[in-house]
Amino acid sequence: MSKDVAKERSMIIQKEMIANHFMALSTAKETGKKVVYTFVPGNISELILSFDMLPVYPEINALQSGMRKKSGDYIRDAEQHGHSEDVCTYVKCDVGMMINGNIGPTGEKIPNPDLLLLSYTGCFTFLKWFETLERLYPGVPVALLHTPYQEAHKITPEMTAYMVKQLKEEVIPKMEQVSGNKYDEEKLKAALRNSSKVEQHIINIFDTTKHRPSPIDAYFAGVYYIGPINSGFRGTPQAVDYYAELYKEILERIDNKLGPITPEGVMEEERFRLVVEGPPNWTHFREFWKLFYDMGAVIVASSYTKVGGVYDMGFRVNPDKPLESLAEYCMNCYTNLNLQQRVDLLSKCITDYHADGFLVNSIKSCNSFSAGQLMIMQQLERKLEIPIGFIESDLVDPRYFSYSNIKNRLESFFQMLEQRKMIINRA
Amino acid sequence: MPVYFPREIIHAANGLAVGIFGGGDKKLILKGDAYYQSYICHMPRSIMELVLDSHFEGFDGFIFPSICDVIRNLSGMFQLLEKGSFIKYLDLPQNFKSHIGGEFYIHELQTVLNSVYKINGVEVTPARLNHSISLFNRNRELIHRIYAIRQDFPWRMTAADVYNIVRAGYVIPVEDHNAILEQVIALVSEENGEPLDKIRVLVMGAFCEQPPLGLIRTIEMAGCYITEDDFLLGSRWIMGNIDTSTADPMKALTDAYLEKSTFSSSVYDVGNPKEARLLELIKSRNVDGVIFAAPSFCDPALLDHPILQKMCNDRNIRFISFLYSENTGQFKVIKEQVGTFSDSIKLWEEPLQVKK
Numbered sequence: 001m002s003k004d005v006a007k008e009r010s011m012i013i014q015k016e017m018i019a020n021h022f023m024a025l026s027t028a029k030e031t032g033k034k035v036v037y038t039f040v041p042g043n044i045s046e047l048i049l050s051f052d053m054l055p056v057y058p059e060i061n062a063l064q065s066g067m068r069k070k071s072g073d074y075i076r077d078a079e080q081h082g083h084s085e086d087v088c089t090y091v092k093c094d095v096g097m098m099i100n101g102n103i104g105p106t107g108e109k110i111p112n113p114d115l116l117l118l119s120y121t122g123c124f125t126f127l128k129w130f131e132t133l134e135r136l137y138p139g140v141p142v143a144l145l146h147t148p149y150q151e152a153h154k155i156t157p158e159m160t161a162y163m164v165k166q167l168k169e170e171v172i173p174k175m176e177q178v179s180g181n182k183y184d185e186e187k188l189k190a191a192l193r194n195s196s197k198v199e200q201h202i203i204n205i206f207d208t209t210k211h212r213p214s215p216i217d218a219y220f221a222g223v224y225y226i227g228p229i230n231s232g233f234r235g236t237p238q239a240v241d242y243y244a245e246l247y248k249e250i251l252e253r254i255d256n257k258l259g260p261i262t263p264e265g266v267m268e269e270e271r272f273r274l275v276v277e278g279p280p281n282w283t284h285f286r287e288f289w290k291l292f293y294d295m296g297a298v299i300v301a302s303s304y305t306k307v308g309g310v311y312d313m314g315f316r317v318n319p320d321k322p323l324e325s326l327a328e329y330c331m332n333c334y335t336n337l338n339l340q341q342r343v344d345l346l347s348k349c350i351t352d353y354h355a356d357g358f359l360v361n362s363i364k365s366c367n368s369f370s371a372g373q374l375m376i377m378q379q380l381e382r383k384l385e386i387p388i389g390f391i392e393s394d395l396v397d398p399r400y401f402s403y404s405n406i407k408n409r410l411e412s413f414f415q416m417l418e419q420r421k422m423i424i425n426r427a
Numbered sequence: 428m429p430v431y432f433p434r435e436i437i438h439a440a441n442g443l444a445v446g447i448f449g450g451g452d453k454k455l456i457l458k459g460d461a462y463y464q465s466y467i468c469h470m471p472r473s474i475m476e477l478v479l480d481s482h483f484e485g486f487d488g489f490i491f492p493s494i495c496d497v498i499r500n501l502s503g504m505f506q507l508l509e510k511g512s513f514i515k516y517l518d519l520p521q522n523f524k525s526h527i528g529g530e531f532y533i534h535e536l537q538t539v540l541n542s543v544y545k546i547n548g549v550e551v552t553p554a555r556l557n558h559s560i561s562l563f564n565r566n567r568e569l570i571h572r573i574y575a576i577r578q579d580f581p582w583r584m585t586a587a588d589v590y591n592i593v594r595a596g597y598v599i600p601v602e603d604h605n606a607i608l609e610q611v612i613a614l615v616s617e618e619n620g621e622p623l624d625k626i627r628v629l630v631m632g633a634f635c636e637q638p639p640l641g642l643i644r645t646i647e648m649a650g651c652y653i654t655e656d657d658f659l660l661g662s663r664w665i666m667g668n669i670d671t672s673t674a675d676p677m678k679a680l681t682d683a684y685l686e687k688s689t690f691s692s693s694v695y696d697v698g699n700p701k702e703a704r705l706l707e708l709i710k711s712r713n714v715d716g717v718i719f720a721a722p723s724f725c726d727p728a729l730l731d732h733p734i735l736q737k738m739c740n741d742r743n744i745r746f747i748s749f750l751y752s753e754n755t756g757q758f759k760v761i762k763e764q765v766g767t768f769s770d771s772i773k774l775w776e777e778p779l780q781v782k783k
Contacts, residue, residue: 082732082733082736125495125496128730130695131734144522146520149516151503151518158531162527165527335496338502339503367497373464
């Protein structure tokens, strides 16, 4: 493992972008900017930004609390306020963070919401989460955008029409009321043009894992790559610049036949190529990642990096049909796909990126991902005859991260992959 | 599947909508556990056990109303298993405006009817649908009357008996169920049994995965009369009658869903807070306390509890809370907890005075 861990330019750009966003949030009351709480899947940030409002994503706050080792205390505090041990830990982490002053990752207070935009896509718990937030922030208006599930493996005109009507008659009027600005479709179209470029960059970036060695890790590093588009920068020129720079750097890595960057430098030997289903654990993110790169395992595709939008099947936002496009974007997020579509997408990833194995990180908190995963595993095993691994952890509850259990299971999985490679090579 | 589906449309299409509520405590789970992690609720694994043991072979289609992510993904599992002629995840609208959520809902219902039509060729005319709606109107009226009698005379019929009688309506034609309900009402309209020194409680949280009968019996044996609950909530989902005089009964059904739905953990309550609706129910049923009994790992029910319990605390309403699963078999701890709750109210508390 190379120990050269100098930050690349894209990393520095991203850090500045995120810091500036949190700075803008912390000074929102002084600058008069209105603040909208919303979610990552189906995040219609272009619309929020077109009203000159600032988005806040409670899941992002929760995962950052997890990475900063604060989530355990926050969850405990939420449980002391009556929340059950059994429920989503993102919700409890967010409630605990609010109880403790709502201090964000930069150490500054995240402002209270002026609007709760419940754009819920692929996760029913989002509804419950905002019912809780509505009570924690009494009087704050709620704009609800119900995203129909792709139960019939497709988006129907009726589904799109339902969403567009909600946007026109529920969401936009509330945004106008809260922001004091009129809906500006040209501004929205301009933002969507940026999003379309970014979506193409994202596809190009994650498609580079076809190379050997893969120049990137599409899960552990992938979650950083999807950071800007999922944390307030959809539709911005900064996002276009960031993803252009990131793609350029990755192409350079390909030219230099370099493997992915890890926290301990460049991974030098690629031994296993995996596709991973499910979100990562955030409380022990570095230890978790190390279990993989120490074994020479690189993730060539992951479902989690598609949680804020799936572009693999050709979808791009269309600036000429802005509201229809926002609706279809929401309906195309990964957890809004039905199980057959998820199996097909994962199958495509395994095949296109020449994966040696498929691994599920089953998250205790997240039924949207977890319910059905065992059947997805069966389907893929049967269809592709690919080795399957299974581990369990949680998003932000440190009590559910068992290092030794995960390590044991991964070691067995890697041994299985090794033996299979030996057999294939002999044949 | 739970919670609510307008069974009227299936009846009008000459079909029988059968309620599937899991395997309860009767079905040993062997295969179902291979499909679900330990931290997912029990009902979907028993439904998988039932389907894999071929209990549903005679069924033409499966409808999964939107409740939560687990049931949503269960619909996908049924699709992968290719069971029945059609599988429909019914996305109940969370928008309650007629021209927005209402239109979407009508389209969802029409999709179901189209699938049924392909099977039996029966066209649902307004007359047929109005007739079906009137039968289910009657069904809800009769169930409400039973609950009303139980409120005044809870000793005449146990909560477990009420539960069984209501649940029977999910497996037999509504005409037969109405006849049974009428007989039951005639029976319990006359005095029988003796009132016991029990408190009256409302049980909340069981809207989807049903409690085992033993649990319902345990609560009553431990010193409570259950005079209100959210068991089998779909049977009482629409509050009041649906208009049967219209030429567009599909719209009438839709308007009823939009305007007359009860509150539930599966519906967002913008502008109609569920704690306020629970409070109204507590007052109208004149209960002494609330028992929050929810299935383990049920996000919708359990995420509601802090909201509802805060209201209870603020209003000086007594409550207890515990978890169950549909196959819970040991009730000793619950009996002690409920017994203590009941005793504490009977022995030490004044009758409930809900704070304004």
